[in-house]
Amino acid sequence: MLELVTLPPAFGMRNVSPFCLKAEMLLNSLDLPFTVSQISDPRKAPKGKLPYLVADRRIIADSELITEYLDATTQGRVYAGLSDAQKAQGVALTRLAEDHLYWIMVASRWLDPEWWPNVVAGFFGQLPAIIRPIASAMARRQVAQTYHLQGLGRHSLEEQRGFAERNLAALNAAVPTAGFLFGPSPGIFDFTVASLMAGIFDNQPATWLTGLARNHENLHAYTERVQAHTGLYGRQ
């Protein structure tokens, strides 16, 4: 039996992390028996991030490594039927979504002073009231430092909106107007894009990034289509 360890629900999302939702969608699409459990502190995960998969007493941390493991243990079912060019396109979209737009989503939640109380309630609400402000402020400082190190944190909000807008326009143009990226049913690269976009479209309340994303109708329809096909929605 496989166990996928993810973050608990928050912000109106059943699965608040795009990486966790992507792994859940993939396991589901492969028809593998699995359970989902939750831990609220990612520092307790083997690499300090979620998700991780427990499989035959092995622990695989990172959604991409989970993908590779599942491909290897299902005799290539994850990437079956994809040409090298499609795989290349999929990897490029993954890097755009997970290594760039993802960070803007994080900042739109954690670093917007107006949205910040939602993070405190959603991620730190279980802590005793006396330590909640200190623990949340320390975590926020770390997110700000990481965002600065990534590079995006050096830009004005207006400039960050510009980067986000170009990412969203690229995704909107890259996804199909019907069906899925590379076949009649959604695959790993659809799960990657749709799991991130589900969190951007549906987190409650809307962030400034949600507002920008809603201008991209095709991307929204596609995100809904992938979730409907898998039967797994990010939102509650």
Ligand SMILES: N[C@@H](CCC(=O)N[C@@H](CS)C(=O)NCC(=O)O)C(=O)O
């Ligand atoms: N490359 C990793 C990224 C996972 C990741 O960033 N997870 C976030 C939740 S969305 C996390 O656990 N963050 C905690 C932290 O960075 O301290 C993957 O694909 O699994």
